[in-house]
Amino acid sequence: MTAHATRTDRPSARTAGRRRRVRPAAVLAVVLLGALAVGVVALTVGDFPLSVPRVLAVLVGRGDGATRLIVLELRAPRVLVGLLAGAGLALAGALTQTVVRNPLASPDVLGVTSGASLGAVAAIVGGGGTYEVSDALLRAGVPLCAAVGGLAAATLVVGLSWRRGLAPTRLVLVGVGLASAVTALTSWLLVVAKVNDATTASVWLAGSVSSRGWAQAVPLAIALAVLVPAGLALARPLSVLELGDEVAAGLGLRVRATAFAAAAVAVCLTAAAVSAAGAIGFVGLVVPQIMLRLAGTTRPPLAASAAGGALLVGGADLAERLLFSWEVPVGLATAALGAPYLIWLLIRQRRTA
Amino acid sequence: MPAPGGLPRASTDRTVRLAFAVVRIDGRRCGVLAALVGVLVVLFVLGLAIGSAWLSPGTVWHALAAGGHGDAATIVRQVRLPRTLIGVVVGVALGAAGAVMQGHTRNPLADPGLFGVTAGAGLAVVLGMVVLDVRDPAAQVWLAIAGAGVATALVLAVGGRSGGNPVPLALAGVAVSALLGTVTSFLVLSDRPTLDTYRRWVVGSLAGRELSVTARVLPFVAAGLVLALLNARSMDLLGLGTDTARGLGQRLVPARLVGLTAVTLLTAAATAAAGPIGFVGLVVPHLARRLVGISYRWVVPCSALLGGCLLVAADVAGRTVPGELQVGVAVALVGAPVFVAVARRRRAVAP
Numbered sequence: 055m056t057a058h059a060t061r062t063d064r065p066s067a068r069t070a071g072r073r074r075r076v077r078p079a080a081v082l083a084v085v086l087l088g089a090l091a092v093g094v095v096a097l098t099v100g101d102f103p104l105s106v107p108r109v110l111a112v113l114v115g116r117g118d119g120a121t122r123l124i125v126l127e128l129r130a131p132r133v134l135v136g137l138l139a140g141a142g143l144a145l146a147g148a149l150t151q152t153v154v155r156n157p158l159a160s161p162d163v164l165g166v167t168s169g170a171s172l173g174a175v176a177a178i179v180g181g182g183g184t185y186e187v188s189d190a191l192l193r194a195g196v197p198l199c200a201a202v203g204g205l206a207a208a209t210l211v212v213g214l215s216w217r218r219g220l221a222p223t224r225l226v227l228v229g230v231g232l233a234s235a236v237t238a239l240t241s242w243l244l245v246v247a248k249v250n251d252a253t254t255a256s257v258w259l260a261g262s263v264s265s266r267g268w269a270q271a272v273p274l275a276i277a278l279a280v281l282v283p284a285g286l287a288l289a290r291p292l293s294v295l296e297l298g299d300e301v302a303a304g305l306g307l308r309v310r311a312t313a314f315a316a317a318a319v320a321v322c323l324t325a326a327a328v329s330a331a332g333a334i335g336f337v338g339l340v341v342p343q344i345m346l347r348l349a350g351t352t353r354p355p356l357a358a359s360a361a362g363g364a365l366l367v368g369g370a371d372l373a374e375r376l377l378f379s380w381e382v383p384v385g386l387a388t389a390a391l392g393a394p395y396l397i398w399l400l401i402r403q404r405r406t407a
Numbered sequence: 408m409p410a411p412g413g414l415p416r417a418s419t420d421r422t423v424r425l426a427f428a429v430v431r432i433d434g435r436r437c438g439v440l441a442a443l444v445g446v447l448v449v450l451f452v453l454g455l456a457i458g459s460a461w462l463s464p465g466t467v468w469h470a471l472a473a474g475g476h477g478d479a480a481t482i483v484r485q486v487r488l489p490r491t492l493i494g495v496v497v498g499v500a501l502g503a504a505g506a507v508m509q510g511h512t513r514n515p516l517a518d519p520g521l522f523g524v525t526a527g528a529g530l531a532v533v534l535g536m537v538v539l540d541v542r543d544p545a546a547q548v549w550l551a552i553a554g555a556g557v558a559t560a561l562v563l564a565v566g567g568r569s570g571g572n573p574v575p576l577a578l579a580g581v582a583v584s585a586l587l588g589t590v591t592s593f594l595v596l597s598d599r600p601t602l603d604t605y606r607r608w609v610v611g612s613l614a615g616r617e618l619s620v621t622a623r624v625l626p627f628v629a630a631g632l633v634l635a636l637l638n639a640r641s642m643d644l645l646g647l648g649t650d651t652a653r654g655l656g657q658r659l660v661p662a663r664l665v666g667l668t669a670v671t672l673l674t675a676a677a678t679a680a681a682g683p684i685g686f687v688g689l690v691v692p693h694l695a696r697r698l699v700g701i702s703y704r705w706v707v708p709c710s711a712l713l714g715g716c717l718l719v720a721a722d723v724a725g726r727t728v729p730g731e732l733q734v735g736v737a738v739a740l741v742g743a744p745v746f747v748a749v750a751r752r753r754r755a756v757a758p
Contacts, residue, residue, distance in 0.1 A: 157574055158516045158581065214751060226515055227693060227750035231743045234686045238739035241610045245733065249603050256602065260592055336585050343578055383596070386589045393586040397565050400575050400582070 078349040082358040085345075089137060089364040096133045096372045097125050131271040135330050136263045136371040136384060137364040138274050140337055142327035144363020145285050146320040147338030148345075148354035152292050153316045154222040160339035161324040163226055164317060165207035167335070168233040170328040172240045173203020175255045179247040196258070197270060197329040204325035207236055212317060219310040220317060261334030261385030263371055270330045277326035282360060285319045289356050292316060296353050334385040337363050340392050347399050366392050436699045436709075443712035447495065450719040454491035455483050458726050489618045494719045494734070496621055497613070497677045498687060500628045502714020503635045504673035505688030506695065506707045510642035511666045512573045519674040519688035521577060522667065526584035527558025528678040530591045532608060536601050537594055547608075548623050548679040555675030558587060559667065611684035611735025613722050624676035631672030632711065638665045639703040646701070686739040687714050690746045697749060717742055 097109045102124055111117045112125040146161040154163060162168060177199040212220070215228040240259075244252050291312045294302045303309050324338065341362045342354030349355045370387035455467045462470075462479055470480035471488070504519035512521065520526065531554025535541035541550060566579030595602045641662035644652040649659060677684065691713045692706060698713075699705035718738060725737030732740070 156514065156516060158514055158521075158577055163516070214747060217751070223515055224750060228747050230516065230689060231746040231750060234689070234739040235743035238610075238686070238736040238743075242732065242736045244606050245610055245736075246730075249599060252606055253596070253599065253602060256592075256596060256606075260596070339581060340578075340585070380597075382593065386592050386596075389585040389589040393582040393589070396578065396582040397586075400566055400579050 078351055078355050078358060081345070081349045082355070082361060085358060085361040085365055089141075089361055089368055092365060092368040092372055093133055093137055096136075096368060096375070097129050099372065099375055100124070100129060127267075131268045132263050132266045133368065133371070134271045135266040135274060137368040138271070138278050139263070139327040139331035139334060140341075140363035140365070140367025140388075141282070141360040142274075142278055142323040142363070143334060143337040144341035144345075144366070145282060145356060145360040146323040146327070147340075147363075148342040148356050148359035149285055149288065149292075149316045149320040149323075150338070151342050152296065152353050153220070153313050153320075154226050156222070156226065157343055158339070159226065160335075161320050162233055162335075162338070163229040164321050164324070165211035165229050165232050165236065166204040166321050166324040167328055167333050168236040168240070169207025170200040170204030170325060171259055171333045172207075172236050172243075173199035173201075174258050174329075174332070175240050175243050176203075178255045178258060179243050179251045197273075200329040201325050204328060205321065207232065208321040208325070212314075212321075220313045225317075257381075257383050258332045260383035261332040261388070262381070262383040263331050263367075264381045264384075266330065274326055274330040277322065281319055281323050281326065285316075285323065285360075286356055288312065288316050288319065292356075293353070331367075332383070332385065334367065334388060336385070336389045336392060337366060340396050341366055344392070344396055344399060436705050439698050440705075440708060440712060443709065443716060447712060447716050447719070450716055450723065451491055451495065454494065454719050454723050455487045457723050458482070458487060489616055489621065490613050490722070491719060492618070493616050493621045493680055494613050494722045495715045496625060496628055497681045497684065498715035498718030499711045500624075500631065500673040500677040500714070501684060501687040501718070502691040502695075503632055503707055503711040504670045504677070505690075505714070506692040506703065506710035507635045507638060507642070507666050507670050507673075508688065509692045510638075510703050510706070511645065511663060511670075512577050513646070514573070514577065515693065516689075517577065518685065519670055519677075520584070520683065520685065522562045522580040522670065523558035523583040523587060524555040524671055524674040525678055525683040525685075526587040526591070527554040527556070527561075528552070528675060529609065529683060530554055530558075530587045533591050533594050533601060533605055536604055537598060542604060545617065545620050545623065548620060551679035552627065552675045555671060555678065558583060559671045563667065607733075608682045610733045611682040611738075612733045613681055614731070614733075616680065620680050624680045627672045627676035631669045631676065634665055634669035635673065635707050635711075638662065638669055639707050642666065642703040646703075682735060684718070684735045684738060686735075686742055687717055690742055691717060694746070694749060 094106060094109060094113075097113075098104045098106055104121065104125070108117060108121060109125055112122050117125070143161065146166075147159075150159050150161050150163060151157055156163075160167075174196050177196045181195060211225070211229045211232050214232070215221075215225045217224070244255060247255065291307055294305055294307045295309065295312055297305075299309050302312075328334070342359045345358045345362045346352075346354045349358055367384060367388055370391050371384045373391065374382045374384060374387040452464060452467065455471075456462045456464060460479070460482060462483065466479050467483055470483040501519060505517075508517045508519050508521060509515065511517075528551035531550040532547050534554075535547060535550040541547060562576070562580045562583045565583065566576040591605075595605050641652075641657055644655055644657040645659075645662065647655070653659060674688070691710045695706045695709040695713055699709045718734065721738035721741045722734045724741050725732035725734055728737075
């Protein structure tokens with residue numbers, strides 16, 4: 055099943071060729087600017103509204119003490135976690151979909167999200183209910199358990215499906231099987247848990263960036279500073295891999311190493327994002343497909359997907375803070391924004407096809 | 408072509424051998440199906456005999472056929488028979504639905520809930536709890552079926568006119584499911600009593616269902632099974648690629664519609680009866696392809712039987728655990744290791 059963005063506008067081969075080069079870059083620029091704008095606007099919104107110039111002044115190192123406290127200590131970490139988690143999940147999704155050649159694949163095919171969910175829910179249910187550990191310990195323990203669970207599950211999936219290379223179908227089947235078992239354990243924990251813990255766990259599972267501080271934002275930023283360049287560097291090898299394993303090998307590409315590297319980067323990106331922001335679903339699956347349709351490429355564009363993920367999660371967090379008085383998990387707002395947009399793109403594509 | 412004046416000897420031999428080969432292969436496949444029926448019968452009896460009180464097959468027989476009295480007969484007739492029956496019906500429905508779904512989307516990740524059926528049923532059940540205060544499983548059946556139907560219609564409206572290409576349809580299913588799931592989560596998280604009921608519904612369970620639940624969903628399952636079997640030839644043709652299928656005289660839109668109707672009926676009935684049970688529909692067709700090859704005329708019935716076996720086996724296994732494991736949890740825990748082992752061992756067969 056390969057995805058194609060069908061386009062009917064072909065005035066001439068030459069302009070079409072130029073447009074094909076220009077369009078992805080233009081989409082990337084627009085989406086990146088949009089994500090930055092959302093980030094700045096999100097810093098102005100809250101119980102104490104600030105103007106955009108005052109926020110910008112704080113960001114360049116000026117402003118009074120109270121404003122600095124509100125912007126830098128209270129709002130910036132949360133906004134940053136949203137933007138970075140979105141970017142990480144979407145880039146991981148684009149990498150996964152390219153490697154397994156399946157538009158329905160998301161990083162969860164590699165077992166990361168389900169493993170991280172099991173780790174986090176186990177920490178919440180075990181720590182919160184039975185032993186009454188302190189809130190601070192729980193806040194530090196949940197991300198750690200999520201990261202460990204995610205990486206362990208992904209290692210198991212890749213290890214079990216590795217047989218002289220990563221065949222896409224085998225990887226997908228092993229991943230789906232393992233993820234189902236792990237998800238079943240998570241559901242079982244939710245059933246046996248006390249209802250308070252079940253609520254906390256459900257909010258985590260839906261994905262949430264509320265009350266995130268620098269303790270979550272800094273590790274995520276460091277991880278992404280390493281992993282995003284690594285992922286983007288795979289763009290060229292992956293475009294060769296798109297031609298098929300045999301052709302790619304014939305062109306001198308180390309097929310197994312490329313597939314493994316892409317899967318590893320996707321796993322680490324997802325583990326980092328999920329441990330900071332909870333199991334935000336949907337971003338990794340849908341943003342690459344949206345960006346593919348916007349940019350008019352044949353496989354998900356990597357950089358544009360990352361920017362689109364940041365825009366979607368950041369925008370969802372902003373919208374939810376503007377609209378609701380209680381803390382709606384950001385994962386819900388993400389789906390509420392992203393799903394109608396994908397539906398609209400699909401309807402429009404059908405009309406032009 | 409036969410030469411004039413009788414068939415050359417070598418050619419006759421080959422024809423005869425070929426004919427025998429065909430018969431032998433089909434015999435093997437029939438044998439697989441017959442064996443699965445046998446396994447299902449054995450599991451059914453185990454389902455009546457095993458539980459918190461273990462009964463001998465003789466006691467079970469006495470309770471069922473000879474109109475026995477006493478505690479054992481009550482347990483068998485009132486508790487275990489409805490539960491095991493619904494396990495068979497739900498498992499068969501999910502197995503067949505999964506095969507049809509993968510046959511149409513050609514995607515190993517496609518599960519019966521892909522076109523919004525599960526998400527629609529879930530939202531309808533939650534809306535019923537919040538708005539109408541419906542908490543009785545037998546009444547939730549109608550809500551779940553209605554919700555599933557609406558969701559599928561929505562998916563069809565968004566991605567349906569792409570004709571041959573299943574990718575937009577699948578993505579439309581993902582998007583609609585996500586949207587409906589968001590509304591469900593929103594309702595559940597804003598109302599704690601509903602979350603408490605919903606978290607038990609959403610794992611999938613066969614416990615506490617009366618025979619009336621089975622009776623209500625059975626017509627939907629039967630209709631869905633007939634449509635699925637009728638659709639098998641079309642799926643085989645569609646597997647050759649949409650252009651080839653069209654060239655061979657297959658009309659795409661009717662074939663897709665029949666398949667989609669079958670999936671909706673089967674999945675909606677299963678979800679209505681036992682809650683969303685995820686693993687069966689996704690995994691069973693892959694196992695069926697290993698057993699009987701890639702032709703959907705065999706994959707559909709084989710998946711249906713395997714689904715029934717898997718679900719009843721998981722339910723029985725879940726009952727032996729102290730505290731009892733819900734079937735939706737047990738099925739993944741029992742099935743996943745087997746599935747991973749099978750997926751690892753041989754070359755993967757894509758749908």
